Amino acid sequence: MKAPSGFCLPDAGETAALAIARCLLEHEAALLDEQRWPEWLDLYRPDCTYWVPARRADETLTDDPEIELSHIFYASRAGLEDRIRRIASGRSAASTPMPRTTHLVGNVRLREASAAEVIRVTSAWTTQVFFVRSRQTHGFFGSADTDLTCVDGAWRIARRRTVLHNDYVPTMLDIYCL
Amino acid sequence: MDFSDMKRYVDDRPQDGVFRVHRDVFSDQALFELEQRHIFERTWCFLGLESQIARTRDFLTNWIGRTPILVTRNDDGAIVGLINVCRHKAVLLRHEEAGNAGVHICPYHGWSFDANGHNVHVKNTRTACYPAAFDAESHDLLRLPRTASYRGFIFGSLSAEVPELGDFLGDMRFFIDLIADQGPQGIELVPGRAVYTYNANWKLQLDNGVDPYHLTSTHASFLDVQAVRRKGEGNVESRSFDWRKRDEFPAGAMNFRNGHSAVWMRQPEPEKRPIAPAMDEIRARVGEQRAEWMLNARNLQIFPNMQIADAISPMLRTFRPLAVDRTEMRAWCLAPIGEPRALRAWRLRQYEDFFNPGGMATPDDTVIYEDAQRGMAASPLDFLQGYSRGLGAAVSGGGEAGAALGLDPATSVEGRYDMFNEVAFHGPYREWARLMEAGLSGRRAWA
Incomplete structure (x- = not known):
């Protein structure tokens, strides 16, 4: 099959890498929807970076989290662990009652797959959130870059950069909205 | 509705130990329209x-x-x-x-x-x-x-009949100076901002911004996270404070003329403030007293639409009322111009942790504002309770802190952090009532 310019159909190795990435992203979506927090954290490497850039006044994304604002920036999984502690504590009004979510992930495209150890993908995502407290529903959506690495046969997320397209935030935002 | 007497809405009788605000101030559509015209369109x-x-x-x-x-x-x-x-x-x-x-x-x-x-x-x-x-x-x-402008802060007024900006700000200029002077070249907004809305009246933010005592209840889950970090677990990079220590520290509140107010408290762990490594330069430039006050926590209300909170790393937020029950917020991290990269990262991690609408504190405020707005519809409710907290210790003038700093607020209160109170809400509501009365009676708002 002939492909249009700039687009190459994946070869067998790339198809396998894409299948791994899709499987993991969909699994992550389900873990968030089912609030299986320890398993969700376990998908991330302890030394992962988790980054949701903010926008500058000219609507461009911030690109250096050291000197520009992010919605969320963690240089390790510890920041995500803090959030799960808070969300699960029942002592945060923002997450009590816990909002209900459906995460959808699609349009997964391979950016890089080297040997059997690293897969880098870009995806589109949308999350519908029902804020039980206010009986309001909001759809968050955007794109994400995910780097996966395989250590001892287990694929984990080494880097996540999430772009929130509608970052006119309705009341609150947390990791389960993304 | 009867708008002939604003005392129906702000019952301000300190001599009787009374300061009350009516729920209609938060929920009445007609009052919202009037405050657009008589407050936002008539002051800086x-x-x-x-x-x-x-x-x-x-x-x-x-x-x-x-x-x-x-x-x-x-x-x-x-x-x-x-x-x-x-x-x-x-x-x-x-x-x-x-x-x-x-x-x-x-x-x-x-x-x-x-x-x-x-x-x-x-x-x-x-x-x-x-x-x-x-x-x-x-x-x-x-x-x-x-x-x-004052010290790089730009203000505008839709009415020509306002005092000179410096006179409008009055002694709040001292507190603005403590922000503007944090860098030798001045301060800037860190690139990147958060814009968010909440479905409640703008004055819920007005109160919250100078209310340090909601911290231990509203933000209990954040304090839990801080406790875990003290054991070396969790995101220790965000350098969070041990705020338990401040219960016994001196603290106070000041109400200035024209609706501005400030709360302040001695802050434990000043070494965690992102200006801490620059304190020698700051002391040499602004003097010992002002440098020490930069390390005190200070939350400011610049009436009617701006607040600065400088208890972690400084944040500036503005609020725009969209409807009686809907408010748009914009928030920025403030930083010295030319700040070293490592200090900027330190500042940002502290700021994001607490202040972002996707952080671990602000969402607990905004969802509770919405709970309050739903409650404001309760027809049997008249005046809200608690605005008089601290009134028993409030004095005319600036108290000891005011005397030491050469400031002349209209009223003030001093004590420990754990007697923190709602006295700093009084100045803004007095100005709200003053401007509404002037507007409704067709009088000039300013002499």
Whole structure:
């Protein structure tokens, strides 16, 4: 099959890498929807970076989290662990009652797959959130870059950069909205 | 509704130990319309920082109440306040929050304006048969009646009948100085901002911004996270404070004239403040007393639309009332211009942790504002309770802190952090009632 310019159909190795990435992203979506927090954290490497850039006044994304604002920036999984502690504590009004979510992930495209150890993908995502407290529903959506690495046969997320397209935030935002 | 007597809404009788605010102040649609006209359109409102428009032809946009505002720096370097609306069909001229442009072109019929707001183009003027009367009119953008800056903070007023900005700010200038002087070249907004809304009245934020004592209940889950971090677990990079220590520290509140107020407290662990490594330079430049006050926590209300919180790393937030039960917030991290990279990262991690709408504290505030707004509809409820907390210790003038600093607030209170109170809400509500009364009775708001 002939492909249009700039687009190459994946070869067998790339198809396998894409299948791994899709499987993991969909699994992550389900873990968030089912609030299986320890398993969700376990998908991330302890030394992962988790980054949701903010926008500058000219609507461009911030690109250096050291000197520009992010919605969320963690240089390790510890920041995500803090959030799960808070969300699960029942002592945060923002997450009590816990909002209900459906995460959808699609349009997964391979950016890089080297040997059997690293897969880098870009995806589109949308999350519908029902804020039980206010009986309001909001759809968050955007794109994400995910780097996966395989250590001892287990694929984990080494880097996540999430772009929130509608970052006119309705009341609150947390990791389960993304 | 009876708007003839604002005492029905703000029951201010300190001599009787009474300060009460009626729930209608938060929920009445007619009052909301009146406060747009008599408060937002009749006093100074914060618009932005001069460092946001550092170069000629830079511009920023903002709102005063319902009115879109365009602030530019013209070719002479002067700051110009304009109404961000084309004179033809009232189309919004600039949609960006900030940018640089020599000419502002209306997207509808192409009317164009320079950085001074002067009309430089109307389409087909030679052939369009505009009558002489049209040519006799000015087609320039409307100017804000007043635009002025204090220490790089730009304010504008839709009414010309306001005092000079310095007189309006009064002794709040001391607290603004403590922000502006944190860097030898001044301060700036860190690139990147958060914009968020909540479905509740703007005055819930007005109160919350000078209310340190909700921390231990509203933000219990954040304090839990801090406790875990003290054991070396969790995101220790965010350098969170051990706020338990401050219960016994001195603290206070001051109400200034024209609606401004400040709360302050001695802050434990000053070494965690991102200016801590720069304190030698700061002390040499501003003196020992001002340097020490920069390390004290200070939350400021610049009435009516801006707050600064400097208890972690400093944040600046503005609020724009969209409806009686809906408010738009914008928040920025403040930082010294030219700050070293490592200190900027330190500052940002502290800021994001607490203040972002996706952080671990602000969401607990905003969802509770919405709970409060739902409660404000309760028809059997009249006056809200608790505004008098601290009134028993409030005094005229500035107390010990005021005397030491040479400040002359209208009222103040001093004590320990754990007696923190609602005295700093009084100044803003007194000004709210004063401006509403002046507007409703047709009197000038300012002498």
